[in-house]
Amino acid sequence: MSAARRDLDGAETRNRILDAARALFVEHGIEQTTVRAIAGAVGITAPALYHHFPDKDALVRELVLTDMRRLGAVFARVMRVADPVERLVELGLAYVRFGLENPQHYRLLFMLPHDDVKQGGHEPSPEEDAYGLLHVTVGQAIRERRLGPDYQDADQVSQICWAAVHGLVSLHVVFGEHEWVEWRDVEVTAGRMLRALVTGMTAGA
Amino acid sequence: MSAARRDLDGAETRNRILDAARALFVEHGIEQTTVRAIAGAVGITAPALYHHFPDKDALVRELVLTDMRRLGAVFARVMRVADPVERLVELGLAYVRFGLENPQHYRLLFMLPHDDVKQGGHEPSPEEDAYGLLHVTVGQAIRERRLGPDYQDADQVSQICWAAVHGLVSLHVVFGEHEWVEWRDVEVTAGRMLRALVTGMTAGA
């Protein structure tokens, strides 16, 4: 039992560090969150944290991976939509919702440089690979001859779709609080943007 | 003469600081560039820099303002395009080009939080206000009944256009080097994206 207790304590502390870090990152941002603060929230000293993670960056990376999988799971659910063009719109909306619900995590994932959006090098399982699912959807739309002649490159179209919703989310993450832009309701804006995009891309098909 | 010399030296050093900072920011990124490195490149010590700028942030802000005006100037030239819908496309392309030519400055302007995209609070002159020029163009397109019923809100449409190109640029700034996405030529992608967008938004008008 005590052996189990020991092991559990180790993993326990590790998880509590992750939870505390996530909470602090969301509240104050990543750069503003100090290692000492994370350690303090868990009730240990800063150096102790280095027994569980090689450095602050590794901690951040682990949270990135978790969130990436969550986004993948959300996307996987949307994959049930049969029509690939409608699914594109739904994927976009799901993406925007995900980003706005987790703005600090979104910054982590898509606005700060890091190497492992693709799960640290090794391929993610298909159900967790958000970009992969987008790519599959676009590919299906192309195969079903739903897109115009300029939109036959699945990579390029995927990038167009991703960029569109990413732009919307990231502008809001950075400038959402500022008043010099009269922000409209983001989900509505996203819906109309995606509608315009797919209307334009399906034209002439 | 020596008075002039003195004053000139003061402004000279200031400008050399700005130039060195710009160069180092572009080369290594803003956060990675230390105040001491900037000062060193100019041939002074770090504290001397504080005679010219209240802090590192003020230095960054000054560069932001300069670049903002440059973008505004680029936009002003595009305003000569008569057709507002075509002008939207051209503005978008100019924006993408600007961003890709100055990726580090782009990060500064649009990917890091700061208060003064709007020139530090005071209104920019109309010729320098990039977002304003976009807004004007969209307004003109709406007044000329070029856009569909869902695209009658100039603010919302402006945000859609901005978000689209911003997404493209910022994805490249962050992930441009990564190979897990097969990036297509960005200007071509931007062109097709903008074409799809305006096609979709003008449909049904």
Place this chain on the structure above:
DNA sequence: GGGGTTGGCTGAACATTGTTAAGCTGGTTC
């Protein structure tokens, strides 16, 4: 059941950051 090992931790310390304090120097001004 006792000695060695080990995982999880602490306290002190280090290097690097942005920034401030105090003081020097040399030209300007009355």
Place this chain on the structure above:
DNA sequence: GAACCAGCTTAACAATGTTCAGCCAACCCC
């Protein structure tokens, strides 16, 4: 000539990520 001031320097501070050396209790093995 005296006061002054811009522009600089050296020294120093606080905060940050990180490393080092050592403590301690739990575990393992004979």
